[in-house]
Amino acid sequence: MNKKECPSCAMMIDDSEKVCPICGYEFPVQNKFYVALAIFLIILFVLYFIL
Numbered sequence: 421m422n423k424k425e426c427p428s429c430a431m432m433i434d435d436s437e438k439v440c441p442i443c444g445y446e447f448p449v450q451n452k453f454y455v456a457l458a459i460f461l462i463i464l465f466v467l468y469f470i471l
């Protein structure tokens with residue numbers, strides 16, 4: 421399991437945690453899913469004009 425450092429309390433917590441279990445700090449949502457979705461939509465958009 422990967423660990424990440426909480427920027428609020430500097431504790432090492434599990435990378436999958438979205439909220440720090442120690443201080444309650446909420447990590448910003450930079451979900452890979454949204455990045456993949458954005459790339460997919462751009463590809464779809466480009467293909468629409470090529471075909």
Ligand SMILES: [Zn+2]
Nearest residue numbers: 426429440443
């Ligand atoms: Zn914390």
